[in-house]
Amino acid sequence: MKKLKGILITFILLLVVIFAVQNASTVELRFLIWNASIPCAFLVLLIMAIGILIGILISNLGAFKKS
Numbered sequence: 001m002k003k004l005k006g007i008l009i010t011f012i013l014l015l016v017v018i019f020a021v022q023n024a025s026t027v028e029l030r031f032l033i034w035n036a037s038i039p040c041a042f043l044v045l046l047i048m049a050i051g052i053l054i055g056i057l058i059s060n061l062g063a064f065k066k067s
Helices: 002-022 040-066
Strands: 026-031 034-039
């Protein structure tokens, strides 16, 4: 089961990297008073990393409540 999970995670990460590389154009990011032009690939990878961190935190919070 661990091997299947590892293969699935690798496959998903590969898809995200392919998507990010194919979207290499720059996008303008506006947040409150902050403006920046960054590559779309960087934005996709940043959002993915934030999602992974939130998932890990929620998972650990659930494990913490059970104990």
